[in-house]
Amino acid sequence: MGKNLLFVQGNEACVEAALYADLEFFAGYPITPSTEIAELLAYRLPRKGGKFIQMEDEMSSMCAIIGASLTGAKVMTATSGPGFSLMQEALGFAVMTETPCVLVNVQRGGPSTGLPTSASQGDVMQARWGTHGDHAIIALTASNNQDVFAMTVEAFNLSETYRTPVILLLDEVVAHTRERITLPEPGEIAVVKRLKTSVPEGTDYHPYLPREDGRLPMSDFGGIHRYNVTGLMHDMWGFPSTNPKIVYGLMRHLVDKIEGHTKEITRIKAFDADDAEFLLIAYGSSARTALHLVRNRRARGEKIGLLELQSLWPFPTDAVRDWCASVKCVIVVEMNMGQIYHEVTKAVDDASKVFLANQINGNFITPTDVLNFLRIIQGRGV
Amino acid sequence: MSKLTVRAYIRERFFPHIWCPGCGHGTIMGAMIRAIHHLGLKKKDVAVVSGIGCSARMAGYLDFHTLHTIHGRALAFATGLKLSRPELTLLVPMGDGDALAIGGNHLIHAARRNIDITAIIMNNNVYGMTGGQASPTTGYGDYASTVPYGNIDRAFDTVKLAVGAGATFVARTTTYHVTELITILEKAIRHKGFSVVEVLSQCPTYYGRRNDFASAVDMLTYYKTHTIPLGSKKNAETPELIERGIFIQQEKPEYCAEYDKIIETASKGR
Numbered sequence: 001m002g003k004n005l006l007f008v009q010g011n012e013a014c015v016e017a018a019l020y021a022d023l024e025f026f027a028g029y030p031i032t033p034s035t036e037i038a039e040l041l042a043y044r045l046p047r048k049g050g051k052f053i054q055m056e057d058e059m060s061s062m063c064a065i066i067g068a069s070l071t072g073a074k075v076m077t078a079t080s081g082p083g084f085s086l087m088q089e090a091l092g093f094a095v096m097t098e099t100p101c102v103l104v105n106v107q108r109g110g111p112s113t114g115l116p117t118s119a120s121q122g123d124v125m126q127a128r129w130g131t132h133g134d135h136a137i138i139a140l141t142a143s144n145n146q147d148v149f150a151m152t153v154e155a156f157n158l159s160e161t162y163r164t165p166v167i168l169l170l171d172e173v174v175a176h177t178r179e180r181i182t183l184p185e186p187g188e189i190a191v192v193k194r195l196k197t198s199v200p201e202g203t204d205y206h207p208y209l210p211r212e213d214g215r216l217p218m219s220d221f222g223g224i225h226r227y228n229v230t231g232l233m234h235d236m237w238g239f240p241s242t243n244p245k246i247v248y249g250l251m252r253h254l255v256d257k258i259e260g261h262t263k264e265i266t267r268i269k270a271f272d273a274d275d276a277e278f279l280l281i282a283y284g285s286s287a288r289t290a291l292h293l294v295r296n297r298r299a300r301g302e303k304i305g306l307l308e309l310q311s312l313w314p315f316p317t318d319a320v321r322d323w324c325a326s327v328k329c330v331i332v333v334e335m336n337m338g339q340i341y342h343e344v345t346k347a348v349d350d351a352s353k354v355f356l357a358n359q360i361n362g363n364f365i366t367p368t369d370v371l372n373f374l375r376i377i378q379g380r381g382v
Numbered sequence: 383m384s385k386l387t388v389r390a391y392i393r394e395r396f397f398p399h400i401w402c403p404g405c406g407h408g409t410i411m412g413a414m415i416r417a418i419h420h421l422g423l424k425k426k427d428v429a430v431v432s433g434i435g436c437s438a439r440m441a442g443y444l445d446f447h448t449l450h451t452i453h454g455r456a457l458a459f460a461t462g463l464k465l466s467r468p469e470l471t472l473l474v475p476m477g478d479g480d481a482l483a484i485g486g487n488h489l490i491h492a493a494r495r496n497i498d499i500t501a502i503i504m505n506n507n508v509y510g511m512t513g514g515q516a517s518p519t520t521g522y523g524d525y526a527s528t529v530p531y532g533n534i535d536r537a538f539d540t541v542k543l544a545v546g547a548g549a550t551f552v553a554r555t556t557t558y559h560v561t562e563l564i565t566i567l568e569k570a571i572r573h574k575g576f577s578v579v580e581v582l583s584q585c586p587t588y589y590g591r592r593n594d595f596a597s598a599v600d601m602l603t604y605y606k607t608h609t610i611p612l613g614s615k616k617n618a619e620t621p622e623l624i625e626r627g628i629f630i631q632q633e634k635p636e637y638c639a640e641y642d643k644i645i646e647t648a649s650k651g652r
Contacts, residue, residue, distance in 0.1 A: 027462060043648075046641075046644045046645045046647075047648040047649055048649075051465055051641060051645075053461070053465060053641075055491075056487050056488065056491040057487065060458035060461070060487075060491070061458075063458035064458050064461050064462030064465075065462055066462065067431070067461065068462040068463065068465065070449065070463065071463060072466075090452060090455065093451065221429070221447055221467075222429055222447050222463070222467045224426070226445060226446060226447050227447070227448075228450065229448070229449045229450065230441075231451065232450070239393075239396065
């Protein structure tokens with residue numbers, strides 16, 4: 001037991017989990033507050049035969065992991081706001097070519113250089129729509145280091161299952177908070193292996209022909225099958241096509257393979273939510289604040305609960321609607337101008353009962369901040 | 383060596399290609415195929431990674447492992463690919479805009495790392511795919527759609543750039559000098575390290591038309607009369623001529639091999 005206990009930063013928990021999930025290749029570029037992930041992997045990856053490369057910028061980092069993933073490796077990069085912006089075009093290439101990869105974005109204050117060492121959750125919508133064009137995406141979050149571990153493994157698993165980039169949206173507070181985690185034993189958390197084709201050498205392999213269940217078995221690029229990969233709209237061979245029928249089919253496939261599995265992808269933790277009259281919705285480090293407040297007010301007999309979202313995209317609309325159906329008031333706690341608040345208002349039957357409790361000055365949102373919002377909403381005054 | 387059948391190396395169903403009549407890019411593709419054939423490489427051993435532009439379409443036409451990526455970043459994808467699967471022979475055909483403007487940073491860093499990739503810069507002095515805009519190799523005083531009053535930007539010297547960045551094999555030739563092109567490509571591919579081959583390639587449609595070349599033949603004739611083999615005596619008397627040949631060929635530690643040593647050291651648990 002003792003040897004499995006670690007006292008680590010969120011960034012370190014992410015690294016431990018990535019290695020647990022069989023990470024083999026990392027490319028990155030230094031940027032606060034994500035840099036520890038690159039530093040640790042530079043040390044750890046070659047010890048197990050994996051590869052680390054520091055690229056010349058974030059664009060090339062994202063491109064390099066896509067190249068490595070195509071050859072069959074499990075891959076990851078890590079960055080923060082400005083770097084996340086630079087990765088967007090290549091992220092879209094990974095969406096279009098259905099290349100599994102994990103992109104960790106340790107959020108910091110923005111826009112632009114913003115607040116490099118401060119807390120923010122301002123990249124939620126960029127995770128959803130940062131790359132151009134219609135598409136679906138998976139984004140996960142975590143509020144404590146044990147969950148950073150779990151969600152990092154989950155990110156790799158979902159990435160392989162749905163052949164898609166997965167964005168892990170951490171934030172500065174989670175990334176740099178040190179706390180105890182228990183490392184699971186090998187096998188304790190399932191690790192999804194890449195689904196590979198059974199088509200033998202010398203037989204035609206269609207890299208973009210989905211099976212009946214919508215999944216596309218892969219063949220390691222550079223291996224026994226020769227095929228084309230392109231960011232252009234493409235047919236089942238991976239060759240460019242402008243045929244409307246093929247374009248429509250690919251668009252539907254890219255969106256449906258994720259949006260059609262929202263229920264399976266959704267990760268939500270409910271705390272004291274069953275009988276709650278006031279329901280907080282939070283994610284990432286804001287959920288720590290919200291949970292603290294819930295525990296505190298519950299001890300005073302108030303019917304208050306928390307819905308912690310661990311998956312943000314695809315947005316768990318149905319689950320949020322169900323949880324909010326019978327509550328008096330929903331308060332979304334986040335460190336931005338209401339990026340998830342707006343999603344919640346769209347999800348619930350009565351948007352007038354949804355409020356935003358936010359902090360945007362670079363300070364971490366505190367239980368007192370949220371309590372003050374709550375007291376105003378309840379008509380009790382600050 | 384078996385008899386060459388070019389058709390064995392191309393994906394015929396995607397022909398005819400999109401290149402304009404008179405374009406030099408097909409000549410370069412033909413030379414690449416011949417070089418690969420002469421070296422006895424198997425199709426399954428070769429990967430072609432391209433970016434965006436007229437040059438990039440080559441990936442789709444060739445029956446190797448082919449990856450058609452995003453503008454300027456072909457070398458970044460290729461770096462990940464090569465480091466993850468070092469046994470592959472990697473060729474990265476790029477245009478001058480792709481390699482030297484949007485992708486310039488990746489070019490110099492790939493050169494600095496000396497990763498075993500052959501970069502083929504198909505320099506036609508113009509952005510062809512988008513209709514003839516000025517590129518980083520459009521000459522001073524030249525005309526293009528975005529320099530209608532004449533170009534005031536100075537052109538990159540691709541060879542000097544590659545040498546300065548540390549590429550361990552740097553060569554230049556033209557689509558007129560096809561035999562030389564094939565030989566240079568063979569040497570570049572065989573070279574263990576980062577190779578840059580600049581091939582002057584005519585674009586009669588967009589560059590030639592605006593710059594007093596009546597035809598592709600005129601442009602090829604220009605390559606014949608305005609270039610000179612590297613180190614020839616006539617060179618000193620005619621500095622305006624463009625030098626062709628191998629400028630640098632040196633053995634330096636290759637990146638993937640160096641990383642293998644890192645793994646060896648690290649796995650001993652230092």
